[in-house]
Amino acid sequence: MTDTALVSAPPADRARTGRLVVTVAVGLVGLALLLAPFLFQDVRAGQVAARICIFIVLVASYDLLIGYTGIVSFAHTMFFGLGAYGTAIALKNIGPSWGAIALGGSAGVAVAIVLAALIGVLSLRVKAIFFAMVTLAAASVMLVLASQLSAITNGEDGLVYSIPKLLSPATPLLTDADGKVLKVFGVSMNGRIAAYYFVFFACLGLFWLMTRIVRSPLGTVLQAIRENELRAEAIGYRVVAYRTAVFVIAATIAALAGILWAVWLRYTGPDTTLSFAIMIDILLMVVIGGMGTMAGAVIGVVLMSLAQFYLKDLMAAAAAATAPVPLLPHLLEPDRWLLWLGLLFILLVYFFPSGIAGTLMKKDAH
Amino acid sequence: MSDYILRLDDVHTDIGQYHILHGVSLNVPEGGVYVLLGRNGAGKTTTLRTIMGLWRARKGAIVFRHHDITTLHTSAIARLGIAYVPENMGIFGRLTVEENMRLASTTGRFDETRLKRIHALFPAIERFWDKPAWSLSGGQKQMLAISRAIIEPRQLILIDEPTKGLAPAIIRAMIDAFREIAADTTILLVEQNFLFARSLGSNVSVIDDGRIAHSGGMAELAADSALQTRLLSLSLDAHQ
Amino acid sequence: MKTGMTLERLGGVNLLPIALMIVALPLIGSFSSWATLTVAGLAMGMMIFLMASGLSLVFGLMDVLNFGHSAFISFGAFIAATVLAALAAWMRADSVTLNFLALFAAIGAAALFGLVAGWFFERVIVRPVYRDHLRQILITIGALIIAEQLLLAIWGGSPLPVARPAILEGSIILGDVAIEVYRIFAFFLGLTVFVALYLTLNRTRIGLLIRAGVENREMVESLGFRIDRLFIAVFMAGSALAAMGGAMWAGYQGLISASLGGELLVLVFIVVIIGGLGSIEGSLLGALMVGLMGNYVAFIFPKLALASNMLLMLAILLWRPWGLRPAITH
Numbered sequence: 001m002t003d004t005a006l007v008s009a010p011p012a013d014r015a016r017t018g019r020l021v022v023t024v025a026v027g028l029v030g031l032a033l034l035l036a037p038f039l040f041q042d043v044r045a046g047q048v049a050a051r052i053c054i055f056i057v058l059v060a061s062y063d064l065l066i067g068y069t070g071i072v073s074f075a076h077t078m079f080f081g082l083g084a085y086g087t088a089i090a091l092k093n094i095g096p097s098w099g100a101i102a103l104g105g106s107a108g109v110a111v112a113i114v115l116a117a118l119i120g121v122l123s124l125r126v127k128a129i130f131f132a133m134v135t136l137a138a139a140s141v142m143l144v145l146a147s148q149l150s151a152i153t154n155g156e157d158g159l160v161y162s163i164p165k166l167l168s169p170a171t172p173l174l175t176d177a178d179g180k181v182l183k184v185f186g187v188s189m190n191g192r193i194a195a196y197y198f199v200f201f202a203c204l205g206l207f208w209l210m211t212r213i214v215r216s217p218l219g220t221v222l223q224a225i226r227e228n229e230l231r232a233e234a235i236g237y238r239v240v241a242y243r244t245a246v247f248v249i250a251a252t253i254a255a256l257a258g259i260l261w262a263v264w265l266r267y268t269g270p271d272t273t274l275s276f277a278i279m280i281d282i283l284l285m286v287v288i289g290g291m292g293t294m295a296g297a298v299i300g301v302v303l304m305s306l307a308q309f310y311l312k313d314l315m316a317a318a319a320a321a322t323a324p325v326p327l328l329p330h331l332l333e334p335d336r337w338l339l340w341l342g343l344l345f346i347l348l349v350y351f352f353p354s355g356i357a358g359t360l361m362k363k364d365a366h
Numbered sequence: 367m368s369d370y371i372l373r374l375d376d377v378h379t380d381i382g383q384y385h386i387l388h389g390v391s392l393n394v395p396e397g398g399v400y401v402l403l404g405r406n407g408a409g410k411t412t413t414l415r416t417i418m419g420l421w422r423a424r425k426g427a428i429v430f431r432h433h434d435i436t437t438l439h440t441s442a443i444a445r446l447g448i449a450y451v452p453e454n455m456g457i458f459g460r461l462t463v464e465e466n467m468r469l470a471s472t473t474g475r476f477d478e479t480r481l482k483r484i485h486a487l488f489p490a491i492e493r494f495w496d497k498p499a500w501s502l503s504g505g506q507k508q509m510l511a512i513s514r515a516i517i518e519p520r521q522l523i524l525i526d527e528p529t530k531g532l533a534p535a536i537i538r539a540m541i542d543a544f545r546e547i548a549a550d551t552t553i554l555l556v557e558q559n560f561l562f563a564r565s566l567g568s569n570v571s572v573i574d575d576g577r578i579a580h581s582g583g584m585a586e587l588a589a590d591s592a593l594q595t596r597l598l599s600l601s602l603d604a605h606q
Numbered sequence: 607m608k609t610g611m612t613l614e615r616l617g618g619v620n621l622l623p624i625a626l627m628i629v630a631l632p633l634i635g636s637f638s639s640w641a642t643l644t645v646a647g648l649a650m651g652m653m654i655f656l657m658a659s660g661l662s663l664v665f666g667l668m669d670v671l672n673f674g675h676s677a678f679i680s681f682g683a684f685i686a687a688t689v690l691a692a693l694a695a696w697m698r699a700d701s702v703t704l705n706f707l708a709l710f711a712a713i714g715a716a717a718l719f720g721l722v723a724g725w726f727f728e729r730v731i732v733r734p735v736y737r738d739h740l741r742q743i744l745i746t747i748g749a750l751i752i753a754e755q756l757l758l759a760i761w762g763g764s765p766l767p768v769a770r771p772a773i774l775e776g777s778i779i780l781g782d783v784a785i786e787v788y789r790i791f792a793f794f795l796g797l798t799v800f801v802a803l804y805l806t807l808n809r810t811r812i813g814l815l816i817r818a819g820v821e822n823r824e825m826v827e828s829l830g831f832r833i834d835r836l837f838i839a840v841f842m843a844g845s846a847l848a849a850m851g852g853a854m855w856a857g858y859q860g861l862i863s864a865s866l867g868g869e870l871l872v873l874v875f876i877v878v879i880i881g882g883l884g885s886i887e888g889s890l891l892g893a894l895m896v897g898l899m900g901n902y903v904a905f906i907f908p909k910l911a912l913a914s915n916m917l918l919m920l921a922i923l924l925w926r927p928w929g930l931r932p933a934i935t936h
Binding site for chain 3: 122130133149276280338342350353
């Protein structure tokens with residue numbers, strides 16, 4: 001399909017084409033992530049690939065709330081962090097075993113579920129905006145607790161720990177005749193590969209689960225509530241119960257993503273899990289990709305992750321070029337990349353509120 | 367033309383994606399009570415809200431005296447001398463009765479003679495003068511809503527189903543009040559209650575499915591039971 | 607039942623801050639510490655009240671939750687700090703007049719910025735997305751991101767020291783209780799603003815319109831008033847109050863960093879939720895409770911100050927889902 005076909009085709013065709021483009025893009029991303037260790041062999045790219053996997057799950061679970069249900073929560077990093085900290089604390093104190101991951105992870109998930117249910121029941125029954133405020137307050141309290149209770153969390157410095165032997169880089173998975181690590185297509189078959197595929201397949205499973213959830217009867221009810229809360233209530237749906245349920249589901253998935261993140265990074269601290277900056281990242285990703293579409297999460301995460309690397313390089317060049325002009329170089333500094341992203345974000349929300357995936361797949365603009 | 371205080375010409379109104387009014391035309395003469403009858407969902411409230419500028423006509427024109435008010439801001443329409451009593455009465459419950467009345471007066475002051483007249487029409491207004499409006503009963507709230515509309519001389523008062531949910535005794539008091547108000551003001555009254563409408567209206571239009579199905583004198587409609595049955599079987603149903 | 611009615615007559619929920627003070631005294635143990643903490647809590651509460659009242663009114667009247675509110679707070683703080691630094695000579699002068707001139711110039715500059723920025727925000731950022739809560743939240747967050755980045759671009763990332771005028775330095779000693787002068791000033795400034803707001807809302811026609819608008823915007827328009835002009839006026843006033851609160855906070859802290867607005871926004875939200883949306887009495891009540899609670903708990907369990915306010919909020923939400931004194935419950 002060419003660009004002209006996109007522009008001149010009638011709306012239904014255009015939507016079909018758009019859907020095709022989105023599907024192909026998501027498929028390519030999936031393929032690239034599947035083959036990432038072989039395609040991108042430097043360490044940094046490996047980190048980016050794993051981060052993309054985990055954030056796709058995190059952002060898609062957030063989209064269950066904001067896109068599919070129309071509720072704005074700022075506590076998503078809190079649940080993410082609970083999963084990560086649960087795992088990290090167990091690995092640190094029990095030692096690098098699968099049992100520690102299971103124990104710590106399920107403790108983190110359990111706390112996330114209890115907190116989500118509590119917050120949901122308390123504040124989802126009043127105005128939607130209340131909920132945004134309450135979750136923001138809860139998330140900042142969790143952030144403060146994580147940095148203050150340093151006996152358990154090691155405060156701002158965070159926790160460094162070992163992970164089960166199978167997943168650590170020093171472990172050879174396959175050896176050649178000489179007992180050295182076997183290389184396949186130039187890639188060492190060590191624990192790092194195992195760790196990546198552990199993350200990849202776990203994320204794939206969670207993502208698949210979410211695509212099932214949004215197509216299930218629950219997903220249909222949630223969209224009915226989002227479209228018209230009063231009508232849904234009148235038909236007899238218990239809106240608060242449904243909303244609380246989806247909030248708990250999203251929190252659970254975020255906590256599970258947190259477990260993977262803790263295992264992959266071998267480090268857990270406030271800045272990697274709980275910080276408000278990550279919450280902003282999630283918001284930007286979901287809006288840029290497209291709220292209310294699982295494909296949007298994939299597109300948003302990939303684009304933002306690439307932008308985080310390349311936009312900064314571009315801005316550094318621009319800042320150097322405009323050095324003699326007052327103030328402008330300050331605005332173009334790589335550290336100010338959020339400024340431009342914020343601007344882009346506002347424009348998107350004004351003009352393309354359904355994001356990239358949503359805009360491409362929309363039947364007609366109304 | 368000049369003897370009509372309000373004219374609607376082929377007015378179409380959409381609410382969201384729904385097309386509610388499909389070309390409503392009305393000619394409301396100066397003075398008296400003009401009744402707009404119709405069943406639930408026929409477009410009565412939408413007609414009033416479109417006149418008031420609370421919903422916008424997509425097509426057609428609304429002319430008040432010599433002013434084309436189709437695209438005017440709601441507040442500008444109100445300042446031309448049109449008062450609106452919505453179906454939910456629009457009472458400010460946290461304000462006192464006095465504050466409700468004060469807001470309705472352009473200057474924030476009261477004309478003593480008008481106030482006396484209102485107190486005579488609705489003694490409850492005087493009795494609850496400094497009480498919060500939420501403490502009034504349903505009928506008293508309706509009286510307050512109507513008092514707000516007449517605290518100043520108005521050209522036209524739009525009233526949406528004032529009898530809804532009121533006891534018969536209060537409806538009888540309402541009829542007397544409306545007769546007195548209509549002596550110097552034009553009232554466009556939306557009703558489902560045909561008996562109430564018949565006792566007040568001089569002219570009547572029947573709206574159905576977003577179109578005017580009939581317009582004419584009230585006496586004529588009241589006398590012609592065949593016409594009533596044809597036009598109003600629906601609205602009489604709703605009156606059980 | 608009978609005690610309930612008596613309590614209601616004595617002021618009902620308005621007694622909560624006093625109850626909090628009474629409960630705190632035995633827990634803290636020392637009267638002088640308690641008195642110092644109480645004054646600090648009241649002063650802090652009043653500053654947070656400045657920030658919260660605007661947000662609450664804007665919310666009540668316009669149904670807009672403005673995350674950009676925290677940007678007004680931060681900018682107010684940084685502008686005040688800059689003005690105070692520029693007027694350093696007046697600040698150090700041994701003249702009460704010059705001291706106060708410098709201080710009022712700083713607060714005035716912050717408030718002026720708040721008015722202008724509020725006008726811009728209402729017109730450009732918020733107006734296109736009235737009645738669309740999701741996009742409203744997203745857009746104001748976008749604006750918040752941009753504002754924070756601008757703040758960093760202008761003032762840099764390192765914390766900025768804030769000078770206090772000589773007259774507000776030091777403490778008054780009453781017996782064995784030391785009370786910082788600045789706190790007394792902050793308390794009375796906040797109280798003055800509250801009284802002014804209260805009188806405006808309850809004794810003037812514009813206040814009558816605002817109270818009516820909080821309940822039913824459409825009816826206010828149907829009575830012949832331009833609600834959009836009311837919106838912009840309230841939005842500007844609310845932003846100016848937030849910037850003033852930020853300016854006072856700068857002097858209170860003595861050292862400010864770019865993250866201040868975001869941190870305070872959390873407290874402001876807690877206050878608005880506790881107090882109930884749309885009412886300045888509720889905001890005052892909530893702000894005083896949050897200020898007192900924060901200071902008491904910081905003394906008893908230093909690490910749990912913010913968490914305690916969160917617990918306070920949860921408890922109040924359980925008890926009264928709409929807050930203590932809401933102006934809207936729909």
